[in-house]
Amino acid sequence: MKIWDLLVKLTGSGITDLKKILQSVADQGGDLAAPAAALLQLLDSAPSAQALAEVGASIPGELLNVVQGKIESRDHAGDGA
Amino acid sequence: MKLSHLIAALVFVLATTAIAFSVHAAPSVFKLYAGANGAWLQGPDTSFPTDFEGGGAASASLSPHISAVGQVFYGFSHSYIRYAGGVRVTTTDVNNPNFNTFLGVRYVGGSTAAFRPSEWAPDAGFGWRPSPEHWPQVTVTGDAGYGVTSARALFTIGLRYEIPLQ
Numbered sequence: 001m002k003i004w005d006l007l008v009k010l011t012g013s014g015i016t017d018l019k020k021i022l023q024s025v026a027d028q029g030g031d032l033a034a035p036a037a038a039l040l041q042l043l044d045s046a047p048s049a050q051a052l053a054e055v056g057a058s059i060p061g062e063l064l065n066v067v068q069g070k071i072e073s074r075d076h077a078g079d080g081a
Numbered sequence: 082m083k084l085s086h087l088i089a090a091l092v093f094v095l096a097t098t099a100i101a102f103s104v105h106a107a108p109s110v111f112k113l114y115a116g117a118n119g120a121w122l123q124g125p126d127t128s129f130p131t132d133f134e135g136g137g138a139a140s141a142s143l144s145p146h147i148s149a150v151g152q153v154f155y156g157f158s159h160s161y162i163r164y165a166g167g168v169r170v171t172t173t174d175v176n177n178p179n180f181n182t183f184l185g186v187r188y189v190g191g192s193t194a195a196f197r198p199s200e201w202a203p204d205a206g207f208g209w210r211p212s213p214e215h216w217p218q219v220t221v222t223g224d225a226g227y228g229v230t231s232a233r234a235l236f237t238i239g240l241r242y243e244i245p246l247q
Contacts, residue, residue, distance in 0.1 A: 018143055064111075073110045073142035075178035076171050078208025079150055080114035080138045080241035081222035 019043060021070045025063065032063045039063075114138040116222070116241040118154060124233030127195050132156040134163075138241065145175040150185070163191030165202070165226075179210040187226060189235075200230035208241075218243040 022043075025036035039059060118134040136154030143149055151166040169185025183206055190199030206224030210217065220241040227234050 067110075071110055071143060072145055074145045074171070074175045076140075076142060076148055076175070076181050076183070076208065077179055077210050077220050078171070078181045078183050078206055078222060079112060079140035079142065079148045079169075080116060080220055080243065081183075081206045081208050081224045081237075081239070 017071065018067065021067050025066055032060065032066065035059050035063050110142055111246065112140045112142075113244040113246060114140075114220075114241040115244060116154075116239050118237040118239035120154075120156065121236040122195060122233060123236075124228070124231060126231075127233060129156075129159045129195065132158045132161075134237070134239075146171045148183075150187075159193070159195075161191055161193040161196065163189065163196045165189040167204075169204075179213045180208070182207045189226065189228065195233075198230055200228045202226040202228045202235075218245070 019040065022036045022040045026033050026040060035058060115137050116135070118136075120132045120134050121130060122132075123130070134154040134156050136152065138150065138152035140148050140150045147168060147170055149166075149168050151164075153162065153164045155162050165187040167185055167187030169183040171181050171183050173181045175181070184203075185205070186201060186203050188199065189202045190196055204224055204226030206222065209221045210219065211221055212219070220243070222239045222241055223237065224239075225234065225236045
C-alpha cells in the first residue's frame with residue numbers, strides 16, 4: 001500500500017478532496033498553478049524540515065481562498081483540544 | 082516514518098499558512114487557539130504526575146467530519162515543551178458547533194524524557210462551548226491520548242480561546 005493511500009484510508013475523503021482541489025488549480029494554470037503544484041508535490045513526498053518551511057512560507061493567500069472556498073468544513077468545538 | 086512525515090507535512094502546511102495568511106483565511110476552515118491545560122501524565126518513566134500548561138493550537142476542518150490539528154504547549158512546573166500534530170474524526174453531530182467528541186491519532190513528542198521518544202498516540206476527547214451566545218470563542222476541552230511506543234497516557238483538561246482571524 002502506498003503511503004498516500006494509507007493516509008487517505010486513515011483520514012477519509014477530506015484529504016482526497018484537498019488534493020483534487022489543488023490538482024484542479026494546478027491544471028488551470030495562471031499565478032496559482034505553481035504554488036498549487038508545489039503543495040501537491042509536498043503532500044506526495046516525505047519532505048525535509050527545510051522543504052516544509054520553504055513551501056509553507058511561499059503559499060499565496062489567494063490559493064488558500066480557492067481551497068477554502070471548495071472545502072466543505074464545519075465548526076467543531078473540539079478542534080482546539 | 083514516511084507516513085509520519087506526510088501527516089506532519091500536512092499539519093505543518095495548514096498551521097503555517099493559517100498563521101501566515103490569517104488575513105485572507107476564513108475561520109470556517111482554519112482556526113487558531115490560545116489556551117491553558119491541566120495535564121496528567123501516567124506510565125513508565127514519567128517524571129511528573131501533573132502540570133499546568135500554556136500554549137496554542139491550530140486546526141483545519143478538511144471535511145464535515147475530519148480535521149487536521151496541531152498544538153504546542155509549555156509546562157510551567159516542570160519546564161517542558163510538548164507538541165502534537167495529527168488528524169481527528171468527529172464522532173458526534175457535525176452540525177452542532179458547540180459540542181463534539183472526537184477520535185484521532187497524533188504524532189507527539191517533547192523536550193523532556195517524559196515525552197520521548199516521539200511516537201504515535203491515538204486519542205479521544207471533546208470540546209464544549211459553555212456559553213456560545215456570550216462567549217462564542219471560549220471552549221472547554223478534554224483529551225486523552227495513549228503513546229503506542231512508550232505506553233504512557235496523557236490526560237488534559239483545558240480552556241481555549243479562539244483567536245479571531247478576520
